[in-house]
Amino acid sequence: MLRTMTDTETSYQVLARKYRPDTFRDLVGQDAMVRTLKNAFEADRIAHAFIMTGIRGTGKTTTARIIAKGLNCVGADGKGGPTIEPCGQCEPCVAIAEGRHVDVLEMDAASRTGVADIREIIDSVQYRAASARYKVYIIDEVHMLSTNAFNALLKTLEEPPEHVKFIFATTEIRKVPVTVLSRCQRFDLRRIEPEVMEKFLRGIADKEGAKIAADALALIIRASEGSARDALSLLDQAIAHSAGETTAEQVRAMLGLADRGRVLDLFDHIMKGEAAEALAELSSQYAQGADPMAVLRDLAEVTHWISVVKISPDAVDDPTISPDERDRGRIMAELPMRALTRLWQMLLKSLEETAIAPNTMMAAEMAIIRMTHIAELPSPEDLVRKLKDATRPASAAPSVGGGAGGPAGATATAAPSLAQYTSFKDVLDLIRQRRDLHLLIEVEKHVRLVNYAPGRIEFAPAADMTPEFVSRFAARLQNWTGARWGISVVSEGGASTIEERRDAHNAGLQEQALAHPLVAAVMSAFSGAEIRNIKADNVFDHANEGIVPIDADELDDEWEPVDPFEENA
Numbered sequence: 001m002l003r004t005m006t007d008t009e010t011s012y013q014v015l016a017r018k019y020r021p022d023t024f025r026d027l028v029g030q031d032a033m034v035r036t037l038k039n040a041f042e043a044d045r046i047a048h049a050f051i052m053t054g055i056r057g058t059g060k061t062t063t064a065r066i067i068a069k070g071l072n073c074v075g076a077d078g079k080g081g082p083t084i085e086p087c088g089q090c091e092p093c094v095a096i097a098e099g100r101h102v103d104v105l106e107m108d109a110a111s112r113t114g115v116a117d118i119r120e121i122i123d124s125v126q127y128r129a130a131s132a133r134y135k136v137y138i139i140d141e142v143h144m145l146s147t148n149a150f151n152a153l154l155k156t157l158e159e160p161p162e163h164v165k166f167i168f169a170t171t172e173i174r175k176v177p178v179t180v181l182s183r184c185q186r187f188d189l190r191r192i193e194p195e196v197m198e199k200f201l202r203g204i205a206d207k208e209g210a211k212i213a214a215d216a217l218a219l220i221i222r223a224s225e226g227s228a229r230d231a232l233s234l235l236d237q238a239i240a241h242s243a244g245e246t247t248a249e250q251v252r253a254m255l256g257l258a259d260r261g262r263v264l265d266l267f268d269h270i271m272k273g274e275a276a277e278a279l280a281e282l283s284s285q286y287a288q289g290a291d292p293m294a295v296l297r298d299l300a301e302v303t304h305w306i307s308v309v310k311i312s313p314d315a316v317d318d319p320t321i322s323p324d325e326r327d328r329g330r331i332m333a334e335l336p337m338r339a340l341t342r343l344w345q346m347l348l349k350s351l352e353e354t355a356i357a358p359n360t361m362m363a364a365e366m367a368i369i370r371m372t373h374i375a376e377l378p379s380p381e382d383l384v385r386k387l388k389d390a391t392r393p394a395s396a397a398p399s400v401g402g403g404a405g406g407p408a409g410a411t412a413t414a415a416p417s418l419a420q421y422t423s424f425k426d427v428l429d430l431i432r433q434r435r436d437l438h439l440l441i442e443v444e445k446h447v448r449l450v451n452y453a454p455g456r457i458e459f460a461p462a463a464d465m466t467p468e469f470v471s472r473f474a475a476r477l478q479n480w481t482g483a484r485w486g487i488s489v490v491s492e493g494g495a496s497t498i499e500e501r502r503d504a505h506n507a508g509l510q511e512q513a514l515a516h517p518l519v520a521a522v523m524s525a526f527s528g529a530e531i532r533n534i535k536a537d538n539v540f541d542h543a544n545e546g547i548v549p550i551d552a553d554e555l556d557d558e559w560e561p562v563d564p565f566e567e568n569a
Contacts, residue, residue, distance in 0.1 A: 013231040014233070014236055015208070019204055021194075023066060023086060025069075026184075027327070029191075030063070030198050033187045033189065034084075036187070036261065037084060044082075046082065048160050048164070048166065049168070050166070050167045051186050052168075052189060054227070057193065058190070058227060060171075063189070064138045065104075069086035069096045073086040073093050074133075075090060076463040078090065092131075102134045103278075109142050110140075110141045110142050110144045115152050121156070125164045126161065129163055133163075134165050140169045150176075158183050168184065173186075187396070191225070191227070193530055194318065201217055201231055204232070211352060212238065212246040213247050220234045221320050238254060238416055241253075260322075260325060260414045261324065264283060264302060264325065264332075265300050265347055266278055266282060270372050271374070272375065275371050278372050291360070293354055295364065296350055296367065297351065300351065303347060306340060310333040326492070331438075334432070334437055339435070341364075346374065350364070353367070394474075421481070422454065423452065439476060442469055444502075445462060445499045446469060448461070448462055448494030448495055449488055449494055455488045458496070476487075
């Protein structure tokens with residue numbers, strides 16, 4: 001026996017349909033288009049054909065229906081004319097919203113692509129509208145029409161009767177013939193910005209009485225890629241997926257995503273060449289339900305994001321990214337651009353291979369192994385430098401220690417490893433070359449240098465230095481140089497830390513900027529303005545105090561290969 005469904009069971013609508021905009025005021029993130037259409041309606045300069053283009057879910061078909069309602073709205077009193085704000089109460093507005101108006105015809109070009117389908121339109125345009133002011137033809141996915149169908153439509157599209165309006169919608173504007181585009185007024189619907197999307201989704205969640213965490217909402221916004229329909233569908237699914245407040249962990253499980261913080265951990269292991277740790281992290285994420293393809297895509301997204309942050313530091317202030325991720329992004333942006341672009345290329349190749357592999361996890365593991373191996377390879381500059389050192393005559397090698405009576409063998413093996421580190425700046429350069437960003441941050445923050453000699457560092461610690469820092473610092477230097485380093489800590493003295501000097505330098509630049517008449521005028525004219533960043537023509541030397549201008553006369557005449565993406569190139 002079949003059970004009869006109640007009204008409550010049949011009345012539910014998905015959020016994407018329930019909150020579909022009815023007026024231009026409800027349309028989210030398309031202010032430029034709304035402004036243009038408003039001016040056109042007010043000036044009675046309404047085009048006879050429109051074409052809406054943009055990615056999925058930005059409101060192309062919805063906009064077409066709103067235009068159709070605006071063209072045919074007669075107002076609540078039945079005496080109104082074309083308007084940018086249809087009343088939604090008159091018979092034409094209600095009938096168009098319900099999809100039953102005889103003079104507003106919607107056609108899906110994906111399923112009706114031929115000349116015969118277009119001929120029906122051509123034959124019917126000569127007849128006036130039955131009850132509305134205009135006869136409106138809405139053709140969705142218009143790029144799917146055949147070439148012959150487009151050609152058949154051209155004449156009617158160029159000179160339609162006064163009572164006929166065409167509205168086209170497409171996601172593939174490049175596939176629409178230019179002869180059609182030239183006959184239409186084009187509107188490009190933009191992706192919805194994260195800030196606008198967040199406000200939009202938060203308002204709908206409040207109306208639905210649903211609680212959703214801010215970081216969970218950020219994951220939905222990122223996954224929607226600027227599409228309102230995708231965002232609403234994901235929000236609908238997330239609300240149904242959880243009981244009570246929707247958390248970021250539940251959204252990640254729903255989307256098959258890994259924790260972004262753990263993706264950053266995996267990225268860090270790869271860039272340090274730590275293959276075992278990287279594979280363990282990948283396996284852990286896989287065991288918790290993350291798709292290997294999704295992990296690789298997340299790695300590609302992180303690589304792109306860090307590359308953009310390196311070029312444009314303001315990009316780190318993305319509202320969909322947590323403060324902790326922003327801090328880590330700033331540190332990771334210290335990586336050389338060459339390494340980031342190389343990792344990007346490898347990830348693209350890995351995604352292709354993983355997609356066709358019989359076992360995606362095995363393919364992802366092999367990709368991780370390749371990437372960690374490549375991360376340990378020396379740069380072209382290091383290779384050239386090593387080749388020069390290898391071909392240098394023995395007599396040119398610096399002599400350290402005793403003469404003929406000394407241990408010549410020990411001198412020959414120990415001296416070259418430390419002779420190149422003549423200053424503490426060379427040690428900092430070594431840390432950067434090895435891409436140990438965590439150690440670099442600690443050295444810049446904690447070390448007040450007292451004395452330095454190759455193989456020996458003496459410093460006074462700054463506040464909050466961890467007890468294991470000294471041993472870890474010495475172990476890393478010994479591992480990298482092949483020689484033992486003596487690192488001692490004294491209780492007082494020493495120069496300012498690099499971080500302190502950098503902050504003092506930036507503060508000085510800001511004071512100089514604020515003293516400039518033009519800057520002072522801007523600050524007084526714009527209430528609440530503040531200086532975020534200052535670009536100077538000088539280079540701050542972390543090893544030496546003060547500002548060191550670049551002097552072309554002091555540059556080495558010897559040619560050195562330079563990578564255009566290298567930080568110091």
